[in-house]
Amino acid sequence: MSAASKPEIFSSACPHDCPSTCSLEVEKLGPQKIGRVRGAEDNSYTAGVICAKVARYAERTHHPDRLMHPLKRVGAKGEGKWERISWEEALDTVANKFLEQEKKLGPETVWPYYYAGTMGLVHRDGINRLRHVKKYAGQESTICINLARAGWKAGVGVYRGADPREMAKSDLVVIWGTNAVHTQINVMTHATRARKERGAKIVVIDPYRNATAIAADHHLMLKPGTDGALALGIMHILFRDGMADREYLEKYTRDFLEFEEHLQTKTPQWASDITGLTVAEITEVAHLIGKTPKTFLRLGYGFTRSRNGAVNMHAATCIAAVTGSWKHEGGGAFHTNGAIFHWDMSLIEGHDALDPKVRMLDQSRIGPVLTGDPQDLKDGPPITAMLIQNTNPMDVAPELAKVHAGFAREDLFVCVHEQFMTETAKMADIVLPATTFVEHDDIYQGGGQNHITLGRKVIEPLGECRSNHWVICELAKRLGAEHEGFQLTEIELIEKLLKSSGWPDVETFMQSKWVDAQVPFEEAHFLNGFGHEDGKFHFAADWSEVGRNFSGMPALPDHWDVIQKPDEQHPYRLVTAPARNFLNTSFTATPSSLKREKRPTVLLHPEDAKNIGVNQDDVVRMGNAQGSLLIHVDIFDGLQPGTVVVEGIWPNKHFIEKIGINLLVGADAAKPNGGAAFHDTAVWIKPN
Ligand SMILES: Nc1nc2c(c(=O)[nH]1)N[C@H]1C(S)=C(S)[C@@H](COP(=O)(O)OP(=O)(O)OC[C@H]3O[C@@H](n4cnc5c(=O)[nH]c(N)nc54)[C@H](O)[C@@H]3O)O[C@H]1N2
Ligand SMILES: Nc1nc2c(c(=O)[nH]1)N[C@H]1C(S)=C(S)[C@@H](COP(=O)(O)OP(=O)(O)OC[C@H]3O[C@@H](n4cnc5c(=O)[nH]c(N)nc54)[C@H](O)[C@@H]3O)O[C@H]1N2
């Protein structure tokens, strides 16, 4: 290719709900056409590596099924009959309906509903400005991070930790309850660098031999929901065998003597009985941790998606405090970096208009909310109107039967703003076409790393696609909602956000592409004190500090036995782990992802398959009190008998009976502050 015809390269960030938040280079092939997407070589976390699904992003942006213009439902709900309408008509219809319902039942009958389909701060969170100004019903965003964060905060006191790039300088990387090869490939970049350059070992703690476990030196294949017991067993050994750092414990932690006493009965045998691991396996890894000062705990989300998930996260964080590995570069622990970015979201979210008296509804309990559970509705009016951006609850929310019944209600008006005709969009009255990240400006923070990256608009919006910000501002006009944020462009909002949050201006970002927000070593490793007021790591958790619903939670780490344990009626425990080629339900429309993932399957241990009386590729019926579904069998020996795994949140339509895996997952709010226990479901399985 001659220099003249080389495509222009734009710097951006991956907008998807992934801890990696890769810095990207996007080829522009024409005013409305992108080419290849690559990971930025010169970004120290991305280091030129991105996942395959985003490398082929042109397939998603230029997909023939992209929504290109507003649609109005003309058939029955969910039937899929649409008529093309103008933006003017679409926005007027939505606004009129919202005003009409507000007049009848008050503003809290309208529920703007969103999540992190884009992680851009302007286009993800702007919907809250409209909510607050109009006093619409609030959303407690519980579906993903609450359990993990509660557990981290209880011990460490603040949402940050060791620099994730330090994994490359570690001698032992413990990848705990995150399938990094699928969900955040860059963890592997840094962990394998440590292995190559310094012979570091990698330990994976996960109920099944997933792609990350295959890449590890040691795999602890425990029963799901038993990580607290494993952590305690490990720490029992650390104290027993003189591997606890008493000087560190004295200086930096609280309640450690009480904790040491508590550990007396948490023997390796006790841990083995609960986790299903052998005493030898637990001891080997405990000694590895105890002997390796530079042990880096990379704590994921997966092991917190159980009813005892917050307690288990807290227990895991305790290990780094017992060994004092925080003292070393390449040591310590990391879960998320939320706190280092210190965003001032007041303008984007309209905090000045926030009224604390307005009811808050639990995002994860959208099924009970829409089917009118009075407790979920806080004894207020029913939800009769919704605007949905960046999420697909018809597939991803728990207790799907109720979610589906809710969206089928004739008296519920729904507007979905989407890039694709998702199963939620299909239930809408009005569907609005949304831009993808290459068609709008936004700014992104790395939850699993340390950069703030500007994502510039690369191409003009396709068809009649419009950004979330544009839609919110147009609706605000029609709804009589007034706020400075509705008058500004995306870039103006970003400029003000950066200024009030203490970051360089847009022009600087245009030059430097990103800013490294990492805090200094002493702060990241809490050598000046942990996040609590007393500056100590807390072995005894004060759960009332992190959530309202904490009754019964053990203060000291333990195996908190509130999970759905297998019983005679439900002998198997189901984990609904992420698929490599889907990201939640994003990419479930792209042919290359579908081709690689094939179809929904349940991974079944050969012994279990024998007991049930089924073979490879047979269909089984799997169920619990919430319902049952049909699914193909994949026989797999990389899990304990009794554990079963279904990878991917496949849209309902891919299942034999057109209802997806979340039919079986409970929506009960996990303690202490809500969240769905996606990997904590006891089920029965029968031959079909
Ligand atoms: N390819 C791909 N990437 C994704 C996503 C995706 O769906 N696909 N989802 C994105 C989102 S929204 C998020 S929040 C992140 C989440 O990413 P992760 O932190 O990786 O969390 P999970 O996806 O919940 O599950 C990861 C692993 O946890 C394991 N697990 C389940 N229960 C337990 C347990 O009790 N103990 C232990 N030790 N392990 C357990 C599962 O078997 C699975 O291998 O990934 C993001 N990235
Ligand atoms: N069984 C099971 N269920 C789960 C999980 C699990 O592990 N197992 N994980 C849970 C977790 S951690 C999460 S976070 C949720 C996530 O569930 P969702 O929030 O539904 O996930 P995404 O696929 O990330 O994004 C949803 C939609 O956002 C749209 N979107 C992307 N960018 C934009 C934009 O700029 N504008 C607009 N208007 N739309 C946009 C995409 O097209 C996509 O359809 O699922 C949860 N559900």
Ligand code: SF4
């Ligand atoms: S690894 Fe995650 S952040 Fe990076 S490109 Fe893939 S989905 Fe995006």
Ligand SMILES: [Mo]
């Ligand atoms: Mo998530």
